[in-house]
Amino acid sequence: MDVSLQQFYQEMKASGQSLRPRISVRIVEAAAQAVFTVCAFASLLAVVSITLYMIANGIPAIWQIGVKEILFSALWKPVSEEPSFGILYIILSSVTGTFLAVLLGVPVALLTAVFLAEIAPKRLAAAVRPAVELLAGIPSVVYGLLGLMVLNPVMYRWEQRLFKGSQTHQFTGGANLLSAVFVLAAMILPTVISISESALRAVPEQLKASSMALGASHIQTIFRVAIPAARPGIVTAVVLGVGRALGEAMAVNMVSGGSVNLPLPFHSVRFLTTAIVSEMGYAEGLHRQVLFTVGMILFLFIMLVNMLLHAILRRGDG
Amino acid sequence: MNNNEIAGMNPGMNQRIRSILLLAAITAVISSGAAGCVRGNGTPEDLLESVGGENKAALDSTVIMAGSTSMEQFANMAAESFMDRYPEMTVTVQFTGSSAGVEAVLAGRADIGNSSRDLKEKERASGAVAHVVAMDAIAVITDRGNKIPSLTVEQLSGLYTGSVRNWQEIGGSDIPVVTVGREAGSGTRSTFEELLGIRDLCSYANELDSAGAVMARVAATPGAIGYVSFGILDDTVCALAIDGIEAEVENVETGAYLLWQPYIMVTDGEINEQKDSVQRFFAYLWSEEGSQLIRKAGLIVPKSVD
Numbered sequence: 001m002d003v004s005l006q007q008f009y010q011e012m013k014a015s016g017q018s019l020r021p022r023i024s025v026r027i028v029e030a031a032a033q034a035v036f037t038v039c040a041f042a043s044l045l046a047v048v049s050i051t052l053y054m055i056a057n058g059i060p061a062i063w064q065i066g067v068k069e070i071l072f073s074a075l076w077k078p079v080s081e082e083p084s085f086g087i088l089y090i091i092l093s094s095v096t097g098t099f100l101a102v103l104l105g106v107p108v109a110l111l112t113a114v115f116l117a118e119i120a121p122k123r124l125a126a127a128v129r130p131a132v133e134l135l136a137g138i139p140s141v142v143y144g145l146l147g148l149m150v151l152n153p154v155m156y157r158w159e160q161r162l163f164k165g166s167q168t169h170q171f172t173g174g175a176n177l178l179s180a181v182f183v184l185a186a187m188i189l190p191t192v193i194s195i196s197e198s199a200l201r202a203v204p205e206q207l208k209a210s211s212m213a214l215g216a217s218h219i220q221t222i223f224r225v226a227i228p229a230a231r232p233g234i235v236t237a238v239v240l241g242v243g244r245a246l247g248e249a250m251a252v253n254m255v256s257g258g259s260v261n262l263p264l265p266f267h268s269v270r271f272l273t274t275a276i277v278s279e280m281g282y283a284e285g286l287h288r289q290v291l292f293t294v295g296m297i298l299f300l301f302i303m304l305v306n307m308l309l310h311a312i313l314r315r316g317d318g
Numbered sequence: 319m320n321n322n323e324i325a326g327m328n329p330g331m332n333q334r335i336r337s338i339l340l341l342a343a344i345t346a347v348i349s350s351g352a353a354g355c356v357r358g359n360g361t362p363e364d365l366l367e368s369v370g371g372e373n374k375a376a377l378d379s380t381v382i383m384a385g386s387t388s389m390e391q392f393a394n395m396a397a398e399s400f401m402d403r404y405p406e407m408t409v410t411v412q413f414t415g416s417s418a419g420v421e422a423v424l425a426g427r428a429d430i431g432n433s434s435r436d437l438k439e440k441e442r443a444s445g446a447v448a449h450v451v452a453m454d455a456i457a458v459i460t461d462r463g464n465k466i467p468s469l470t471v472e473q474l475s476g477l478y479t480g481s482v483r484n485w486q487e488i489g490g491s492d493i494p495v496v497t498v499g500r501e502a503g504s505g506t507r508s509t510f511e512e513l514l515g516i517r518d519l520c521s522y523a524n525e526l527d528s529a530g531a532v533m534a535r536v537a538a539t540p541g542a543i544g545y546v547s548f549g550i551l552d553d554t555v556c557a558l559a560i561d562g563i564e565a566e567v568e569n570v571e572t573g574a575y576l577l578w579q580p581y582i583m584v585t586d587g588e589i590n591e592q593k594d595s596v597q598r599f600f601a602y603l604w605s606e607e608g609s610q611l612i613r614k615a616g617l618i619v620p621k622s623v624d
Contacts, residue, residue, distance in 0.1 A: 278527035281415025282503030
């Protein structure tokens with residue numbers, strides 16, 4: 001073998017070829033690099049163009065109508081004789097709905113993650129985990145459909161009992177903020193569960209072992225050691241859950257009733273997402289422009305959530 | 319004598335008949351001229367000739383339609399049966415909403431814009447021309463458990479403006495009223511509110527973005543009231559009579575029924591300026607076959623086109 005290799009080098013030298021890669025190889029290398037660069041720029045280009053597009057389309061309506069009249073007015077009458085484009089209630093509905101969904105979903109998700117990472121026997125965990133993953137794969141329209149067929153009638157029964165004989169309450173038939181909150185809470189479960197579980201699994205075994213060695217019980221160890229140690233990961237999970245809930249349109253549109261109201265549990269509400277989804281089809285002129293403004297505000301919210309996420313991750317690294 | 323009498327009478331009779339026929343023909347020509355085109359008789363080909371475009375326009379085999387979601391069912395039916403009749407033709411339909419449809423036509427992205435509302439001045443000024451192809455009546459619906467068969471216009475307005483909050487107040491059972499409607503900007507909603515004179519006064523408990531969603535919500539919610547077009551009615555809900563007039567096609571045709579809206583197909587410029595495939599499509603819709611199709615879709619054939 002050695003002899004043949006030496007022979008090869010000698011032959012190469014004799015023929016005057018260098019040991020550098022052949023030209024064809026170099027061309028392939030350069031081409032591959034170009035392809036990677038172009039691909040990387042494609043997503044950059046998408047982000048930049050979407051941002052510019054949203055701002056370019058969202059700003060004109062604000063100029064025309066005024067920040068105060070859009071952001072701090074609660075009167076949404078886009079097609080009336082004297083139109084009014086106040087989206088305060090729409091913003092509040094999105095924020096309240098997301099907040100309540102996270103408040104409801106995160107504890108359940110976190111405890112599920114603890115169960116999967118720490119408590120469940122291997123076999124049981126192996127059965128529950130795919131179920132959680134499946135939950136993530138269910139299209140949002142299916143969540144919406146279930147909400148519509150199952151949750152709304154239950155809500156209507158509660159509503160009728162709670163507001164019996166009320167002269168002021170507008171009955172919604174169960175399509176209200178609370179329905180949207182329940183559906184959103186269910187939808188953020190898989191995201192929060194799987195990321196929290198990974199975070200919990202990443203907690204070093206010695207930490208937990210030391211805690212146990214000092215006499216702490218299993219449960220004490222989980223709540224005093226494992227969860228605090230996994231906090232950056234868990235916070236990431238929550239922030240991603242917030243993003244998911246804030247951006248969901250289809251399921252919310254199906255269960256929340258869709259009227260613009262103050263976000264109280266039994267009021268029919270409209271979110272930022274559903275305002276766009278349900279009105280874009282027939283909107284025109286200023287109405288259409290304001291829907292772009294709504295989109296821009298939603299976009300800003302999502303960016304804010306992402307920036308928060310990055311801040312947390314950076315702190316976690318340090 | 320007999321012969322003479324007959325011979326004497328015949329010329330006069332003939333003349334009279336001839337003049338009556340002539341008069342009728344003139345009337346027909348004038349009235350058809352005023353109405354734009356006579357519909358409902360003859361084949362698409364006859365009509366196409368009377369429009370006079372086939373050889374003028376460039377040969378093309380596609381028609382792109384875009385627009386109203388409430389016209390979805392009708393647009394699909396029209397597209398399919400048109401393609402059955404002319405296999406060489408391709409019709410694509412998009413459902414983007416009335417305004418988006420008109421916009422698409424004016425921008426040249428579609429040949430025909432479907433709209434369930436009349437054109438706005440601005441759109442007309444940009445060259446959009448409206449053709450009423452069918453009439454769609456709006457039915458007021460309740461869930462099947464509701465025992466109220468008919469509403470007066472005042473009662474209906476009261477229900478939607480929020481002054482009637484329980485069915486008990488207008489003679490029904492003790493169930494709260496759940497008002498279901500369409501989203502702001504919907505053609506059905508603006509027609510409904512305008513016809514009742516309650517524009518911008520409605521307080522909706524549910525604002526849904528499609529007629530199908532309204533049907534489903536009303537069917538599933540005791541005490542709900544909603545409005546949808548006749549075309550998509552089925553027996554999961556009850557259609558109410560308005561002022562005692564049943565929600566039936568005949569009552570719309572006679573004008574007795576209050577709530578109806580036009581189905582409009584919009585072109586950029588007059589029909590005879592359109593390409594061959596589009597002219598052919600309109601000729602088909604205005605033929606006897608087209609009228610049958612419109613009736614089959616649960617819609618009403620307009621008497622004339624202007």
